[in-house]
Amino acid sequence: MKLLFTLILLFGSTQYINKDITRKVISDDDYNYTFYVSNKNTLSYQDFKEYHWYKSGKIHSSFGGGDGQILHGHYNKTYRGNGIAEQGDFYYGLKNDTWRNWYENGKIKNISNWQKGFLSGTYNEFTESGVLLVSGKYKNNKKHGRWISHNTNDTLYFKKGEKVIKEAAEEEIEDDKKKGVIVKTKDFFKDIFKKKTPEEKEKAKKEKEIRKQKKEIEKKRKELAKKKEASKKNTPKKQ
Template sequence: MFLKFSKHIILFIGILLVFTQISLAQKKDRRDRQKKESQESQEMGENFDPLEIDEEFLKNDSLPDIELELSEEEITLAQQEENQKKRKNKKKKKKIYFGIKTKGGLARQGNESNTVMEVFRYIEKENVIKDAYQQEIYYYDVKTRRVRSKDYQDFMAMVKKNNPIYLLHGRYEKYRDRNLREEGYFYKGTKHGKWLAYDSKEIVEEKIKYEFGHTRETKIIYYDNAETKIKEIIPMVHGRMQGIYYQFYENGVLAVRGEYQNNRKVNMWREWYETRQRMRDTMYPINWWEEKEPSLLRQWDTKGYMTFDIDRGGKQNR
Protein backbone atom coordinates (compact mmCIF):
# COMPACT_ATOMS: atom_id res chain seq x y z
CA MET A 1 0.00 0.00 0.00
CA PHE A 2 2.82 2.36 0.77
CA LEU A 3 4.28 1.67 -2.65
CA LYS A 4 0.99 2.62 -4.36
CA PHE A 5 0.82 5.84 -2.41
CA SER A 6 4.44 6.67 -3.31
CA LYS A 7 3.66 6.17 -7.01
CA HIS A 8 0.76 8.61 -6.80
CA ILE A 9 2.93 11.22 -5.11
CA ILE A 10 5.65 10.87 -7.72
CA LEU A 11 3.09 11.19 -10.56
CA PHE A 12 1.54 14.32 -9.00
CA ILE A 13 4.97 15.93 -8.55
CA GLY A 14 5.82 15.17 -12.19
CA ILE A 15 2.60 16.80 -13.47
CA LEU A 16 3.21 19.82 -11.25
CA LEU A 17 6.72 20.25 -12.64
CA VAL A 18 5.38 20.13 -16.23
CA PHE A 19 2.78 22.86 -15.56
CA THR A 20 5.39 24.96 -13.77
CA GLN A 21 7.72 24.81 -16.77
CA ILE A 22 4.88 25.74 -19.14
CA SER A 23 3.89 28.69 -16.95
CA LEU A 24 7.47 29.94 -16.76
CA ALA A 25 7.82 29.67 -20.55
CA GLN A 26 4.60 31.68 -21.08
CA LYS A 27 5.77 34.40 -18.69
CA LYS A 28 9.09 34.61 -20.53
CA ASP A 29 7.29 34.94 -23.88
CA ARG A 30 5.11 37.78 -22.50
CA ARG A 31 8.16 39.61 -21.15
CA ASP A 32 9.90 39.28 -24.53
CA ARG A 33 6.83 40.59 -26.44
CA GLN A 34 6.39 43.51 -24.05
CA LYS A 35 10.05 44.43 -24.39
CA LYS A 36 9.82 44.27 -28.18
CA GLU A 37 6.63 46.37 -28.31
CA SER A 38 8.19 48.90 -25.96
CA GLN A 39 11.21 49.24 -28.23
CA GLU A 40 8.99 49.62 -31.35
CA SER A 41 6.83 52.20 -29.60
CA GLN A 42 9.91 54.18 -28.58
CA GLU A 43 11.31 54.05 -32.10
CA MET A 44 7.98 55.21 -33.56
CA GLY A 45 7.82 58.10 -31.13
CA GLU A 46 11.30 59.23 -32.13
CA ASN A 47 10.72 58.91 -35.90
CA PHE A 48 7.02 59.90 -36.11
CA ASP A 49 6.17 62.48 -38.80
CA PRO A 50 2.50 63.58 -38.96
CA LEU A 51 2.90 64.53 -42.64
CA GLU A 52 3.66 60.90 -43.47
CA ILE A 53 0.32 59.58 -42.24
CA ASP A 54 -1.41 57.79 -45.07
CA GLU A 55 -4.90 56.43 -45.51
CA GLU A 56 -3.88 52.92 -44.50
CA PHE A 57 -2.60 54.22 -41.17
CA LEU A 58 -5.91 55.97 -40.55
CA LYS A 59 -7.89 52.86 -41.43
CA ASN A 60 -6.22 50.51 -38.91
CA ASP A 61 -7.84 49.31 -35.73
CA SER A 62 -5.65 51.43 -33.49
CA LEU A 63 -8.01 54.41 -33.87
CA PRO A 64 -10.59 54.58 -31.09
CA ASP A 65 -14.29 54.70 -31.86
CA ILE A 66 -15.95 57.57 -30.03
CA GLU A 67 -19.68 57.29 -29.53
CA LEU A 68 -21.78 60.09 -28.06
CA GLU A 69 -24.75 58.90 -26.14
CA LEU A 70 -27.59 61.34 -26.89
CA SER A 71 -31.20 60.96 -25.97
CA GLU A 72 -33.87 60.87 -28.70
CA GLU A 73 -35.07 64.31 -27.59
CA GLU A 74 -31.56 65.78 -27.93
CA ILE A 75 -31.15 64.23 -31.39
CA THR A 76 -34.51 65.64 -32.53
CA LEU A 77 -33.66 69.13 -31.26
CA ALA A 78 -30.28 69.03 -33.01
CA GLN A 79 -31.92 67.99 -36.30
CA GLN A 80 -34.52 70.76 -35.99
CA GLU A 81 -31.81 73.38 -35.40
CA GLU A 82 -29.83 72.14 -38.40
CA ASN A 83 -32.90 72.20 -40.67
CA GLN A 84 -33.77 75.70 -39.48
CA LYS A 85 -30.25 76.93 -40.31
CA LYS A 86 -30.49 75.38 -43.78
CA ARG A 87 -33.86 77.07 -44.42
CA LYS A 88 -32.51 80.45 -43.32
CA ASN A 89 -29.42 80.13 -45.50
CA LYS A 90 -31.53 79.03 -48.47
CA LYS A 91 -33.90 81.96 -47.97
CA LYS A 92 -30.98 84.39 -47.81
CA LYS A 93 -29.44 82.96 -50.97
CA LYS A 94 -32.73 83.28 -52.85
CA LYS A 95 -32.87 87.02 -52.14
CA ILE A 96 -29.37 87.70 -53.46
CA TYR A 97 -28.64 87.30 -57.16
CA PHE A 98 -25.26 88.04 -58.75
CA GLY A 99 -24.21 89.64 -55.46
CA ILE A 100 -27.15 92.08 -55.35
CA LYS A 101 -29.99 91.97 -52.82
CA THR A 102 -33.41 91.89 -54.48
CA LYS A 103 -37.10 92.13 -53.66
CA GLY A 104 -39.93 89.94 -54.92
CA GLY A 105 -42.70 91.02 -57.28
CA LEU A 106 -45.81 89.59 -58.91
CA ALA A 107 -47.65 90.74 -62.04
CA ARG A 108 -51.00 89.25 -63.02
CA GLN A 109 -53.26 89.91 -66.00
CA GLY A 110 -56.17 88.29 -67.81
CA ASN A 111 -59.28 86.58 -66.47
CA GLU A 112 -60.12 83.29 -64.79
CA SER A 113 -60.06 81.31 -68.05
CA ASN A 114 -56.84 82.89 -69.33
CA THR A 115 -54.53 84.12 -66.59
CA VAL A 116 -50.92 85.16 -67.11
CA MET A 117 -48.81 85.48 -63.98
CA GLU A 118 -45.19 86.63 -63.77
CA VAL A 119 -43.08 86.05 -60.65
CA PHE A 120 -39.86 88.03 -60.55
CA ARG A 121 -37.15 89.72 -58.48
CA TYR A 122 -36.31 93.40 -58.87
CA ILE A 123 -33.91 96.19 -57.89
CA GLU A 124 -33.85 99.98 -58.20
CA LYS A 125 -33.89 101.33 -61.77
CA GLU A 126 -30.62 103.24 -61.33
CA ASN A 127 -28.73 99.91 -61.33
CA VAL A 128 -29.36 99.33 -65.05
CA ILE A 129 -26.52 97.77 -67.02
CA LYS A 130 -24.44 100.37 -68.86
CA ASP A 131 -24.71 99.22 -72.47
CA ALA A 132 -26.09 101.53 -75.16
CA TYR A 133 -26.46 98.57 -77.55
CA GLN A 134 -28.98 96.74 -75.39
CA GLN A 135 -32.02 95.70 -77.38
CA GLU A 136 -34.34 95.10 -74.43
CA ILE A 137 -34.21 96.33 -70.83
CA TYR A 138 -36.91 94.61 -68.78
CA TYR A 139 -38.65 96.47 -65.98
CA TYR A 140 -41.79 96.48 -63.84
CA ASP A 141 -44.14 99.41 -64.44
CA VAL A 142 -45.76 100.30 -61.12
CA LYS A 143 -48.63 102.27 -62.73
CA THR A 144 -49.75 99.58 -65.15
CA ARG A 145 -48.56 96.68 -62.97
CA ARG A 146 -46.98 95.05 -65.99
CA VAL A 147 -43.56 93.70 -66.93
CA ARG A 148 -42.37 95.62 -69.98
CA SER A 149 -39.22 96.20 -72.02
CA LYS A 150 -37.58 99.07 -73.90
CA ASP A 151 -34.25 99.66 -75.57
CA TYR A 152 -31.47 101.30 -73.60
CA GLN A 153 -32.10 104.86 -74.79
CA ASP A 154 -35.83 104.79 -74.09
CA PHE A 155 -35.29 103.19 -70.71
CA MET A 156 -32.76 105.83 -69.68
CA ALA A 157 -35.25 108.52 -70.73
CA MET A 158 -37.76 107.03 -68.25
CA VAL A 159 -35.09 106.98 -65.53
CA LYS A 160 -34.40 110.68 -66.09
CA LYS A 161 -38.12 111.43 -65.81
CA ASN A 162 -38.14 109.47 -62.54
CA ASN A 163 -40.96 107.20 -63.73
CA PRO A 164 -42.17 104.71 -61.08
CA ILE A 165 -40.44 101.61 -62.41
CA TYR A 166 -38.21 98.82 -61.09
CA LEU A 167 -35.47 96.91 -62.86
CA LEU A 168 -35.80 93.13 -63.18
CA HIS A 169 -32.86 91.28 -61.65
CA GLY A 170 -32.72 87.64 -60.58
CA ARG A 171 -35.11 84.74 -60.95
CA TYR A 172 -38.09 85.06 -63.34
CA GLU A 173 -41.01 82.72 -64.01
CA LYS A 174 -44.02 83.17 -66.28
CA TYR A 175 -47.19 81.10 -65.91
CA ARG A 176 -50.24 80.79 -68.12
CA ASP A 177 -53.23 79.14 -66.45
CA ARG A 178 -50.91 77.81 -63.70
CA ASN A 179 -48.60 76.13 -66.23
CA LEU A 180 -44.98 77.25 -66.38
CA ARG A 181 -44.34 78.77 -69.82
CA GLU A 182 -41.02 80.58 -69.43
CA GLU A 183 -38.19 80.81 -66.91
CA GLY A 184 -34.73 82.28 -66.61
CA TYR A 185 -32.63 84.96 -64.91
CA PHE A 186 -32.23 88.69 -65.41
CA TYR A 187 -29.07 90.67 -64.82
CA LYS A 188 -29.73 94.37 -64.28
CA GLY A 189 -32.67 94.33 -66.67
CA THR A 190 -31.14 92.02 -69.31
CA LYS A 191 -31.65 88.32 -69.94
CA HIS A 192 -28.67 86.33 -68.75
CA GLY A 193 -27.81 82.64 -68.73
CA LYS A 194 -30.11 79.86 -69.89
CA TRP A 195 -33.74 80.69 -70.70
CA LEU A 196 -36.36 77.99 -71.26
CA ALA A 197 -39.74 78.25 -72.98
CA TYR A 198 -42.42 75.57 -72.46
CA ASP A 199 -45.56 74.51 -74.27
CA SER A 200 -48.96 74.08 -72.59
CA LYS A 201 -47.88 70.68 -71.24
CA GLU A 202 -44.69 72.16 -69.71
CA ILE A 203 -42.47 70.42 -72.26
CA VAL A 204 -39.39 72.42 -73.27
CA GLU A 205 -39.87 73.85 -76.76
CA GLU A 206 -37.02 76.36 -76.86
CA LYS A 207 -33.73 76.93 -75.05
CA ILE A 208 -31.65 80.10 -75.55
CA LYS A 209 -28.46 81.14 -73.79
CA TYR A 210 -27.81 84.83 -73.18
CA GLU A 211 -24.85 86.89 -72.04
CA PHE A 212 -25.96 90.19 -70.53
CA GLY A 213 -28.85 90.72 -72.96
CA HIS A 214 -27.26 89.32 -76.13
CA THR A 215 -27.62 85.73 -77.28
CA ARG A 216 -24.34 83.84 -77.09
CA GLU A 217 -24.46 83.34 -80.86
CA THR A 218 -24.79 87.07 -81.56
CA LYS A 219 -22.19 88.30 -84.05
CA ILE A 220 -20.49 91.66 -83.51
CA ILE A 221 -18.55 93.07 -86.47
CA TYR A 222 -16.02 95.88 -85.96
CA TYR A 223 -14.46 98.52 -88.20
CA ASP A 224 -11.02 98.13 -86.61
CA ASN A 225 -8.81 95.22 -85.56
CA ALA A 226 -8.68 96.53 -82.00
CA GLU A 227 -12.47 96.00 -81.83
CA THR A 228 -13.27 99.45 -80.49
CA LYS A 229 -15.66 100.64 -83.25
CA ILE A 230 -18.75 98.51 -83.79
CA LYS A 231 -20.07 98.23 -87.34
CA GLU A 232 -22.87 95.66 -86.96
CA ILE A 233 -24.65 93.67 -84.27
CA ILE A 234 -26.26 90.61 -85.84
CA PRO A 235 -28.58 88.70 -83.46
CA MET A 236 -28.35 84.93 -83.90
CA VAL A 237 -30.41 82.12 -82.39
CA HIS A 238 -29.80 78.49 -83.32
CA GLY A 239 -27.75 79.57 -86.35
CA ARG A 240 -30.38 81.92 -87.80
CA MET A 241 -30.85 85.69 -87.61
CA GLN A 242 -33.39 86.37 -84.88
CA GLY A 243 -33.85 89.61 -82.94
CA ILE A 244 -32.93 93.29 -83.25
CA TYR A 245 -30.26 94.18 -85.80
CA TYR A 246 -28.03 97.28 -85.56
CA GLN A 247 -25.69 98.96 -88.02
CA PHE A 248 -23.46 101.94 -87.15
CA TYR A 249 -21.37 104.53 -88.92
CA GLU A 250 -17.68 104.56 -88.10
CA ASN A 251 -18.19 107.54 -85.77
CA GLY A 252 -20.60 105.46 -83.68
CA VAL A 253 -23.86 107.04 -84.92
CA LEU A 254 -26.69 104.55 -85.45
CA ALA A 255 -27.33 103.94 -89.17
CA VAL A 256 -29.92 101.13 -89.28
CA ARG A 257 -32.19 99.45 -86.76
CA GLY A 258 -34.58 96.61 -87.56
CA GLU A 259 -35.79 93.16 -86.59
CA TYR A 260 -35.16 89.68 -87.97
CA GLN A 261 -37.33 86.62 -87.61
CA ASN A 262 -36.04 83.33 -88.95
CA ASN A 263 -33.53 85.10 -91.26
CA ARG A 264 -36.17 87.49 -92.67
CA LYS A 265 -36.76 91.19 -92.03
CA VAL A 266 -40.00 91.95 -90.15
CA ASN A 267 -41.81 94.98 -88.72
CA MET A 268 -40.37 98.52 -88.87
CA TRP A 269 -36.86 99.18 -90.17
CA ARG A 270 -35.38 102.66 -89.69
CA GLU A 271 -32.36 104.35 -91.24
CA TRP A 272 -30.47 107.53 -90.26
CA TYR A 273 -27.95 109.85 -91.85
CA GLU A 274 -24.54 110.22 -90.28
CA THR A 275 -25.76 113.55 -88.86
CA ARG A 276 -28.38 111.60 -86.83
CA GLN A 277 -31.13 112.96 -89.07
CA ARG A 278 -33.85 110.40 -89.89
CA MET A 279 -33.51 109.03 -93.44
CA ARG A 280 -36.16 106.38 -94.04
CA ASP A 281 -38.89 104.22 -92.44
CA THR A 282 -39.72 100.94 -94.17
CA MET A 283 -42.40 98.48 -93.10
CA TYR A 284 -41.86 94.74 -93.60
CA PRO A 285 -44.34 91.89 -92.90
CA ILE A 286 -45.20 91.48 -89.21
CA ASN A 287 -44.43 87.74 -89.30
CA TRP A 288 -41.61 86.01 -91.20
CA TRP A 289 -43.90 83.58 -93.02
CA GLU A 290 -46.03 86.32 -94.61
CA GLU A 291 -45.39 86.83 -98.32
CA LYS A 292 -45.59 90.63 -98.58
CA GLU A 293 -43.37 93.20 -100.22
CA PRO A 294 -41.81 95.87 -97.96
CA SER A 295 -43.56 99.22 -97.97
CA LEU A 296 -41.84 102.63 -97.80
CA LEU A 297 -43.65 104.72 -95.18
CA ARG A 298 -41.63 107.94 -94.85
CA GLN A 299 -38.46 109.45 -96.21
CA TRP A 300 -36.40 112.61 -95.47
CA ASP A 301 -33.54 114.42 -97.15
CA THR A 302 -30.27 115.35 -95.45
CA LYS A 303 -31.72 118.65 -94.24
CA GLY A 304 -34.68 117.03 -92.52
CA TYR A 305 -37.37 117.80 -95.09
CA MET A 306 -39.89 115.00 -95.61
CA THR A 307 -39.82 113.91 -99.23
CA PHE A 308 -42.26 111.01 -98.96
CA ASP A 309 -45.17 110.16 -96.65
CA ILE A 310 -47.50 107.29 -97.48
CA ASP A 311 -50.20 108.72 -95.19
CA ARG A 312 -50.21 111.94 -97.24
CA GLY A 313 -50.40 110.39 -100.64
CA GLY A 314 -46.76 109.62 -101.21
CA LYS A 315 -44.22 112.09 -102.60
CA GLN A 316 -44.06 115.42 -100.82
CA ASN A 317 -43.09 118.86 -102.10
CA ARG A 318 -41.35 121.47 -100.02
Protein backbone atom coordinates (compact mmCIF):
# COMPACT_ATOMS: atom_id res chain seq x y z
CA MET A 1 0.00 0.00 0.00
CA LYS A 2 1.37 3.41 -0.95
CA LEU A 3 1.82 5.86 1.86
CA LEU A 4 -0.06 9.13 1.26
CA PHE A 5 0.07 11.97 3.74
CA THR A 6 -0.46 15.73 3.84
CA LEU A 7 1.68 18.36 5.49
CA ILE A 8 -0.37 21.41 6.52
CA LEU A 9 1.49 24.74 6.35
CA LEU A 10 0.47 28.31 7.13
CA PHE A 11 0.26 29.20 3.45
CA GLY A 12 -1.34 25.97 2.22
CA SER A 13 -0.74 22.25 2.04
CA THR A 14 1.69 19.80 0.48
CA GLN A 15 0.64 16.32 -0.59
CA TYR A 16 3.26 13.78 -1.66
CA ILE A 17 1.83 11.76 -4.55
CA ASN A 18 5.00 9.75 -5.24
CA LYS A 19 8.75 10.22 -5.18
CA ASP A 20 8.68 12.30 -8.37
CA ILE A 21 5.52 14.45 -8.01
CA THR A 22 4.14 16.55 -5.15
CA ARG A 23 0.72 18.24 -5.06
CA LYS A 24 0.55 21.79 -3.68
CA VAL A 25 -2.39 23.90 -2.52
CA ILE A 26 -1.71 27.56 -1.67
CA SER A 27 -3.61 30.87 -1.46
CA ASP A 28 -3.00 34.60 -1.57
CA ASP A 29 -5.29 37.62 -1.18
CA ASP A 30 -6.99 37.09 -4.53
CA TYR A 31 -6.65 33.46 -5.62
CA ASN A 32 -6.42 29.81 -4.61
CA TYR A 33 -3.90 27.62 -6.44
CA THR A 34 -3.74 23.86 -6.88
CA PHE A 35 -0.78 22.49 -8.82
CA TYR A 36 1.95 19.86 -8.96
CA VAL A 37 5.72 20.15 -8.76
CA SER A 38 8.50 17.86 -9.89
CA ASN A 39 10.94 16.59 -7.30
CA LYS A 40 13.61 16.12 -9.95
CA ASN A 41 16.46 18.61 -9.88
CA THR A 42 18.33 17.54 -13.02
CA LEU A 43 16.67 19.69 -15.69
CA SER A 44 18.25 21.22 -18.76
CA TYR A 45 17.00 24.81 -19.13
CA GLN A 46 16.73 26.89 -22.29
CA ASP A 47 17.55 30.59 -21.98
CA PHE A 48 14.74 31.83 -24.21
CA LYS A 49 11.91 29.98 -22.44
CA GLU A 50 9.93 31.07 -19.37
CA TYR A 51 9.92 28.55 -16.50
CA HIS A 52 7.46 28.49 -13.60
CA TRP A 53 8.59 27.27 -10.20
CA TYR A 54 7.53 27.18 -6.56
CA LYS A 55 9.42 28.44 -3.53
CA SER A 56 8.58 29.86 -0.08
CA GLY A 57 4.83 29.57 -0.56
CA LYS A 58 4.72 31.38 -3.90
CA ILE A 59 4.79 30.61 -7.62
CA HIS A 60 7.57 32.38 -9.51
CA SER A 61 8.61 32.59 -13.16
CA SER A 62 11.90 33.39 -14.88
CA PHE A 63 13.58 32.90 -18.23
CA GLY A 64 16.28 30.28 -18.55
CA GLY A 65 15.80 28.47 -15.25
CA GLY A 66 14.26 28.30 -11.80
CA ASP A 67 15.25 28.54 -8.16
CA GLY A 68 12.79 26.12 -6.62
CA GLN A 69 10.50 23.20 -7.39
CA ILE A 70 9.51 23.17 -11.05
CA LEU A 71 5.77 23.05 -11.82
CA HIS A 72 4.83 19.88 -13.69
CA GLY A 73 1.32 18.63 -14.43
CA HIS A 74 -2.14 20.16 -14.12
CA TYR A 75 -2.53 23.72 -12.82
CA ASN A 76 -5.74 25.24 -11.46
CA LYS A 77 -6.28 28.80 -10.20
CA THR A 78 -9.60 29.97 -8.74
CA TYR A 79 -10.90 33.29 -7.43
CA ARG A 80 -11.09 33.55 -3.63
CA GLY A 81 -14.72 34.57 -3.94
CA ASN A 82 -15.88 31.91 -6.35
CA GLY A 83 -15.21 30.57 -9.83
CA ILE A 84 -12.27 29.42 -11.90
CA ALA A 85 -9.64 31.94 -13.05
CA GLU A 86 -7.02 29.95 -14.98
CA GLN A 87 -6.42 26.36 -15.99
CA GLY A 88 -3.75 24.52 -17.95
CA ASP A 89 -0.83 22.11 -17.82
CA PHE A 90 2.90 22.48 -17.25
CA TYR A 91 5.66 20.35 -18.70
CA TYR A 92 8.64 20.69 -16.37
CA GLY A 93 8.04 24.38 -15.77
CA LEU A 94 6.82 25.23 -19.28
CA LYS A 95 3.24 25.96 -20.29
CA ASN A 96 1.98 23.16 -22.51
CA ASP A 97 -1.18 22.26 -24.47
CA THR A 98 -4.35 24.37 -24.07
CA TRP A 99 -4.59 27.14 -21.46
CA ARG A 100 -7.78 29.00 -20.52
CA ASN A 101 -8.40 32.16 -18.50
CA TRP A 102 -11.76 33.36 -17.15
CA TYR A 103 -13.20 36.66 -16.00
CA GLU A 104 -14.55 36.81 -12.47
CA ASN A 105 -18.10 36.75 -13.87
CA GLY A 106 -17.44 33.26 -15.25
CA LYS A 107 -17.06 34.25 -18.90
CA ILE A 108 -14.06 32.91 -20.80
CA LYS A 109 -11.31 35.54 -21.20
CA ASN A 110 -8.88 33.86 -23.58
CA ILE A 111 -7.84 30.48 -24.94
CA SER A 112 -4.24 29.88 -25.96
CA ASN A 113 -2.25 26.87 -27.13
CA TRP A 114 1.30 26.10 -26.08
CA GLN A 115 4.06 23.69 -27.01
CA LYS A 116 6.63 23.35 -24.23
CA GLY A 117 6.84 27.05 -23.43
CA PHE A 118 6.04 28.48 -26.86
CA LEU A 119 2.70 29.85 -28.00
CA SER A 120 1.77 27.56 -30.88
CA GLY A 121 -1.63 27.28 -32.54
CA THR A 122 -4.88 29.22 -32.37
CA TYR A 123 -5.47 32.09 -29.95
CA ASN A 124 -8.85 33.62 -29.06
CA GLU A 125 -9.65 36.55 -26.79
CA PHE A 126 -13.11 37.55 -25.56
CA THR A 127 -14.86 40.48 -23.89
CA GLU A 128 -16.36 40.20 -20.40
CA SER A 129 -19.74 39.63 -22.04
CA GLY A 130 -18.40 36.64 -23.99
CA VAL A 131 -18.07 38.25 -27.44
CA LEU A 132 -15.08 37.21 -29.55
CA LEU A 133 -12.64 40.13 -29.57
CA VAL A 134 -9.42 38.88 -31.20
CA SER A 135 -8.57 35.69 -33.08
CA GLY A 136 -5.37 34.54 -34.67
CA LYS A 137 -2.59 32.01 -34.63
CA TYR A 138 0.90 31.67 -33.17
CA LYS A 139 3.81 29.73 -34.60
CA ASN A 140 6.99 29.28 -32.55
CA ASN A 141 5.84 31.96 -30.09
CA LYS A 142 5.22 34.55 -32.84
CA LYS A 143 2.08 35.78 -34.57
CA HIS A 144 1.65 33.99 -37.87
CA GLY A 145 -1.03 34.21 -40.53
CA ARG A 146 -4.30 36.14 -40.29
CA TRP A 147 -5.20 38.09 -37.12
CA ILE A 148 -8.64 39.65 -36.78
CA SER A 149 -9.81 42.37 -34.39
CA HIS A 150 -13.52 41.61 -34.41
CA ASN A 151 -14.71 44.78 -32.67
CA THR A 152 -13.12 47.02 -35.33
CA ASN A 153 -13.22 44.54 -38.25
CA ASP A 154 -9.50 45.10 -38.79
CA THR A 155 -7.42 42.29 -40.27
CA LEU A 156 -3.63 42.07 -40.13
CA TYR A 157 -1.31 39.47 -41.61
CA PHE A 158 1.88 38.18 -40.02
CA LYS A 159 4.77 35.93 -40.94
CA LYS A 160 6.99 34.85 -38.06
CA GLY A 161 5.95 37.85 -36.01
CA GLU A 162 6.40 40.44 -38.77
CA LYS A 163 3.54 42.20 -40.57
CA VAL A 164 3.27 41.23 -44.23
CA ILE A 165 1.02 42.08 -47.17
CA LYS A 166 -2.19 40.14 -47.61
CA GLU A 167 -1.14 38.04 -50.63
CA ALA A 168 1.97 36.64 -48.96
CA ALA A 169 0.05 35.79 -45.81
CA GLU A 170 -2.73 34.05 -47.72
CA GLU A 171 -0.17 31.82 -49.42
CA GLU A 172 1.18 30.86 -45.98
CA ILE A 173 -2.34 30.13 -44.73
CA GLU A 174 -3.09 28.01 -47.80
CA ASP A 175 0.09 25.99 -47.23
CA ASP A 176 -0.84 25.47 -43.57
CA LYS A 177 -4.34 24.34 -44.53
CA LYS A 178 -2.88 21.75 -46.93
CA LYS A 179 -0.62 20.50 -44.13
CA GLY A 180 -3.57 20.27 -41.76
CA VAL A 181 -2.18 22.92 -39.41
CA ILE A 182 -5.26 25.16 -39.46
CA VAL A 183 -8.43 23.51 -38.20
CA LYS A 184 -11.79 25.07 -38.96
CA THR A 185 -14.08 25.51 -35.97
CA LYS A 186 -17.74 26.35 -36.25
CA ASP A 187 -17.82 28.92 -33.47
CA PHE A 188 -14.61 30.89 -33.88
CA PHE A 189 -13.57 30.76 -37.52
CA LYS A 190 -16.75 30.52 -39.59
CA ASP A 191 -16.13 34.04 -40.94
CA ILE A 192 -12.46 33.39 -41.65
CA PHE A 193 -12.93 30.31 -43.80
CA LYS A 194 -16.40 30.97 -45.24
CA LYS A 195 -17.05 29.70 -48.77
CA LYS A 196 -16.28 32.10 -51.60
CA THR A 197 -18.75 33.04 -54.31
CA PRO A 198 -17.95 31.99 -57.92
CA GLU A 199 -16.97 35.62 -58.66
CA GLU A 200 -14.60 35.70 -55.67
CA LYS A 201 -13.09 32.37 -56.68
CA GLU A 202 -12.50 33.61 -60.23
CA LYS A 203 -10.94 36.83 -58.94
CA ALA A 204 -8.68 34.93 -56.56
CA LYS A 205 -7.67 32.58 -59.38
CA LYS A 206 -6.71 35.49 -61.63
CA GLU A 207 -4.75 37.20 -58.84
CA LYS A 208 -2.88 33.98 -58.15
CA GLU A 209 -2.07 33.60 -61.86
CA ILE A 210 -0.77 37.19 -61.98
CA ARG A 211 1.46 36.56 -58.97
CA LYS A 212 2.75 33.41 -60.63
CA GLN A 213 3.55 35.28 -63.85
CA LYS A 214 5.37 38.01 -61.91
CA LYS A 215 7.48 35.38 -60.17
CA GLU A 216 8.36 33.76 -63.51
CA ILE A 217 9.31 37.13 -65.02
CA GLU A 218 11.48 37.95 -62.02
CA LYS A 219 13.11 34.54 -62.23
CA LYS A 220 13.92 34.98 -65.94
CA ARG A 221 15.24 38.49 -65.27
CA LYS A 222 17.65 37.15 -62.64
CA GLU A 223 18.77 34.31 -64.93
CA LEU A 224 19.44 36.79 -67.75
CA ALA A 225 21.41 39.04 -65.40
CA LYS A 226 23.53 36.07 -64.32
CA LYS A 227 24.25 35.13 -67.95
CA LYS A 228 25.32 38.69 -68.77
CA GLU A 229 27.58 38.77 -65.73
CA ALA A 230 29.13 35.42 -66.69
CA SER A 231 29.60 36.62 -70.28
CA LYS A 232 31.50 39.69 -69.06
CA LYS A 233 33.82 37.55 -66.97
CA ASN A 234 34.56 35.19 -69.90
CA THR A 235 35.23 37.99 -72.40
CA PRO A 236 39.03 38.58 -72.69
CA LYS A 237 40.14 42.09 -71.89
CA LYS A 238 41.65 44.15 -74.75
CA GLN A 239 45.38 44.81 -74.41
